[in-house]
Amino acid sequence: MLVHICCSVDSHFFLQKLQRDYPGEKLTGFFYDPNIHPYSEYQLRFLDVQRSCKILGIDLIEGEYDFEAWMIAVRGLENEPEKGARCEVCFDKRFDVSAKKALDLGETKVTTTLLVSPLKSQEQLKRSGDAFYEKYGVEFIAVDYRSGGGTQDQSRVTKEQMLYRQDYCGCIFGLTMQRDQQGRLMDEMFSCVSNKILPASIEERVEMYRDRMQLEDKKVEYKIIKEKFLNYRQFSFKVISGKSEIVPAYALSYSTLPRKKAQGNIEFEFENIHYFSREEIRFVTLEFFNSTCGYEYKTINELIFNQPNINEELKFRNTLTSTNYDLTLIVIIEKIPKTKLTIMLDAKTYEDVREKLIII
16 A cells, blocks of 8 residues: 655554554555645655654655646645645645556555644545546545544654654645744745754754654664744845945844844944944954954855854854843944944844754
8 A cells, every 4th residue: 555645743643553454555655745845844854754664664755846846736726725725736736646656566555644634624635535546546545543532642642753743734825824824934934045054943953853863773862852942033134334335244143123224333442342323233343253253254255155053153142242132233344334334134033942852
């Protein structure tokens, strides 16, 4: 039996039940989910599915990540709600590819772990599955492992196995609507031009889940815990000298500007820190940044495209300020300007939760 897999939270519990109910069947997992976006989220979910299938002793095949073809398939349905017409088209596409994969492998049965997801309509899935049974002759196994306390049992298994519990279905349209309804920043879609790993980002989770697989290979005991913290994302930053000259500059992480724009001059310098006339803004030279941190950046552009990690930036911030909760805009610049400056910064701090790996 070919089992289409969407994520480890659904698949681990679902595959365990299939192994119990179909002991004579060789189960083969098929991870085909071009709807998942961004690609880093796809990598994270596939990574956890690989671990799950390894634990259960199930062969796993990865399908093509043909995201552009998926986008074309759902065109015009971008604003459909969860369980609406877009989801049905999404199921059809994945069933079509899964059914053809089953035929290629000589399988006569196919099913999907989407059946156990409380976010999906089982009736919708059955309609798609039955349609492809008629078309291809591949039987769709429509099992119900949600009823009779199944969802609660699935939650228990997820916690016991420390599976990656994503908080959105997967596609960009569902994510956008969900974050709008929650009034939350859609920080899954942010990444630095330098590929610096941001706090509580998908990339940070990918690294952590890879580390935990290495610990498991070495038989090292660990736990995954959660911690609440103040997160930060910077959308844009610009320093303008005079009326129009753009000055290369870098805003340190956790820099904020209440009204997003300030104009003024640098008034004085004390211990290599240059103080601006407005909004508690401070300037330091690239030379001072290098000498304090042991870096060798030659230009601000080099710094922008090869940023230090967040912990190093916070360490430098702490050398300039008197509190761990400082949100002052700190600007790194090659030379201190003597002209009038216009500073524009759009950034956000917000409460967030991140996962952390601890060895016990």
